[in-house]
Amino acid sequence: MADNRLPEEGDRIAKLLARAGIASRREIERMIADGRVSIDGKVLTTPAVKLNNLNGVTVDGKAVAQAEAPRLFAFHKPSGLITAERDPKGRPTIYTALRNALPKNAGRVMPVGRLDFNTEGLLLLTNDGEMKRAMELPSSGIPRTYRARAFGDITQAQLDELIEGIEIDGIRYGRIEADLERGSGKNRWVQMTLTEGKNREVRLVLEHLGLQVNRLLRVGYGPFELGELARGQAVEIRQADVERFRKQLTRARK
Incomplete structure (x- = not known):
């Protein structure tokens, strides 16, 4: 049998x-x-x-085809795309853009986590479901870094308090490192690094502090950065870097 x-x-x-x-x-x-x-x-x-x-x-x-070596792609997701294969409401998905952005031999790839419809920036994609799952788990402790442009009044002292985490509507959000970028006026950029990545975490935390987020961009996921990657474009991460990261991920989970 x-x-x-x-x-x-x-x-x-x-x-x-x-x-x-x-x-x-x-x-x-x-x-x-x-x-x-x-x-x-x-x-x-x-x-x-x-x-x-x-x-x-x-x-x-x-x-089922035999497993290929794990591959990882960095994609600069534009706002206005759903992180899914299809949308019941008929909205465009990341795969609409990926048809032209990915190399022809990329095969089937899956997004690592999600970015909201109106959130842009670094979205990692992989052909390895096991690596995808490990990267998404909060227990893996992989930092995600965002830049948010927000309207309102905020001080660095208020942001520093997020290092201890915060509770909003009964939901506990863990340690967040937040820095107010230099500038003046009501529209300010805030950089935030977190490891949990709960649903809409950055927006909810900043809104709780009285800010109105009008642009949100993910610029880093673990050791991988958005850098100068153009919006709507994708690039494959070097195999040596993928293998190094997988080994670090395995050690971190033991």
């Missing part, structure tokens, strides 16, 4: 499928529970199966 193939060697099927860019491990386990994964034509009923390769494995009846 295909379900009972449990060799001592090899990797769990969810790990192999994640490496192949199908989805994250957790999502793949749900797919297995829903009967969407088969081996040699037999529906898989447990994620505990170990395999040396993906020969004979299908998802939704389609054969």
